[in-house]
Structure formats: structure tokens, C-alpha cells
Amino acid sequence: MAEPILRLSGLTKRFGAFTAVREIDLDVEEGEFFTIVGPSGSGKSTLVRMLAGLEEPSGGEILLRGKRINNMPANRRPTCMVFQSLALFPHRSVGQNIEFPLKMRGVAREARRERAMDLLRLLRLPESYYGKNVTQCSGGERQRVALARAFAYDPEILFFDEPLSAIDYKLRKTLEKELKDIHKETGKTFMYITHSLEEAMVMSDRIGVMRAGKLVQVGTPEDIYTRPRDKFVSEFMGEVNVIDVRRGVNGRASGVGIPGDFLLRDVPxxxxxxxxxxxxxxxxxxxxxxxxxxxxxxxxxxxYVLGSRIQYQVRVGERVFIVERLRQQAFRGALDEEVLIGWDAKDSILVTD
Structure with missing residues (x-):
């Protein structure tokens, strides 16, 4: 099996008495689109800042192609970070922003321009934008310029720290798809940080869920969505109906606070x-x-009509359950009428914390 491009072993970051990242073990494969998700304060941004060389680990190891890089300065690492703020130079043109890392490396002017034009085409920006001031670009265009500048470094890994969080919904959905396309076209390794479930599900090969400084589950979007390891992951990965249960007999469990004796699967x-x-x-x-x-x-x-889907709220005692159907399969019932809702054991997940 090929050596992972990035390996984290016991990676830890402490700020005084506070531990922001706790003993992370993780392998990231070359060419993978790996996304870290988690709520605010879970440690995901601190983690990626250590990987990019912007924070020094308190413990553990960061190995890039087998070489320890814990103390390597950011400017000497073959990696690049795309920030939420983008950090573009407002007094420079689009072309000058893209060419900046090449200029710092002493690349000749004509070679810099040729590379910038290639990147404009890759990022689906008109070649005429080369001389345009970056402040005259829209939010989405500035995102593309920041990506083009990152690619100009020709990094082995690109790190993204919530780069789409400040963009309106429609543009964000467009850029999510474009990022996934660009990842496929370039074959680069992407490591992406977000608090958005939708971004993670749309773009990622694998997802790592963080909570209180720890990676609590790593897997494909399908794995994490359909087989969450605990209650936190199940609720973080989208709307769910949760019933507290206690042990019954013959593969069944009794509801706590809800009348019912439920058939279970995979009872530990x-x-x-x-x-x-x-x-x-x-x-x-x-x-x-x-x-x-x-x-x-x-x-x-x-x-609630949600485009192609409809969500129904059903009150069971003091609890509200959510049923979702495609719009063409809408339920024809009157509000406040009594209804029965059901599911099969194979379509439920039992978690123990």
C-alpha cells in the first residue's frame, strides 16, 4: 500500500492549560479531497494552521511523504493555505496577485505571465482579467483569483480554512462544484476545513468530524451519514429523529418518554x-x-416545502418528528389530523452515547 502523503501521529496543540487539539492520528492519501468538519471551537482551524506551518505543535508528529515537518517554516513547506479572508493584494491586478509567488521565486516575467494565463483558464476567469484590479472583481471572482495564486505555488497539498463561508448561498453552491471539478482536473491533495455539512458532503472523498479537539469519526460521506459512531455525529451530519431507548428482549428496545417497543438491528x-x-x-x-x-x-x-422535497412535522406527545418526502410523493393529509408514521429496523441506527 502506498505511503500516505500526509500522516499525523498524536498531534496535539496546547495554549497554556487549554488543549485545542488532542492526539490526532490521521493518514491523508495523495490526491484525496479530505474535509474536516466540526462546530465552532472544535479545533479544526488550529489543526490546519499546524499543518500549514502557522502554529507549532505541542506534541506529536506531522509527516509529509515520511519527512517530519513539525518545525519547518510555512514558507519552506510544499503546501499552501487559502484563507477565508483570501489575503489578496488590493493595490495589484489579478495577474500580479496570481504571479506573486512566482515572482518571489525569481521566475522570469514571460514565464510568470504564461503560468498566470493558464491558471486564469483553469479557474474559468476571462484572460482579459489579467490586467484588472482585484478590487473590481466580484466575491466569486476574488475566490477564483485566490485559488489561482495558490496553484501558482504548485503545492503538494492545498489547505482551505472555510474559504466559502462569507459568500452568498447561490454562489457558494456554484463554487463547491467548481472546487470539486478543479480537484479532479489537477489531481492535487486538498484538505478543507468547514463547519458546513453541505460543503463536506458535496465535495469530499472522506470526512473527519471533530469535537472538543478530537477526531471522533473518519469515513466517506456515505459512511458517516448512514453509520454515525455516536449521537453527536448523527446529529451533526444533518436533521435526525432521535429516540432514547433502553434494553428490551428479542432484539427490541423500549422508548424512554415515548410509547413504543421498537425492533432494532445490530444491537451491541x-x-x-x-x-x-x-x-x-x-x-x-x-x-x-x-x-x-x-x-x-x-x-x-x-x-414545509423545500424545493424538490417536503418536510412534515408530526407531534408525538411532547416530541416532534420529521418526515421527508419528494414533492411528487407529497402526503395528502390535513394539519392536526391523527397519522401513523413508521420505519423498518434496517433504516435506523443504534448509537450508545
């Missing part, structure tokens, strides 16, 4: 208490209790 040995997680798309309206392996009775409280 020694299980006593936990949480049953059901994604909204796996809940369905049923005619009779026997139409699903598990069911709940409640009142249809509200509905």
Missing part, C-alpha cells in the same frame, strides 16, 4: 441504554401499524 453486546436514530427520509406515513416494523402515532403539525 451488553447494550443497556442508547439512542435510536432515524433519518427523516426513512420515516414514512403508513395506513396501519403492520405496514412497518416500527410505528408511532401522532398529529400532523406542519409542513
Amino acid at each position: 453486546a451488553g447494550f443497556e441504554n442508547g439512542h435510536l436514530v432515524v433519518r427523516p427520509e426513512f420515516l414514512r406515513f403508513i395506513e396501519a401499524p403492520g405496514d412497518a416494523e416500527n410505528h408511532l402515532r401522532g398529529q400532523l403539525y406542519n409542513e
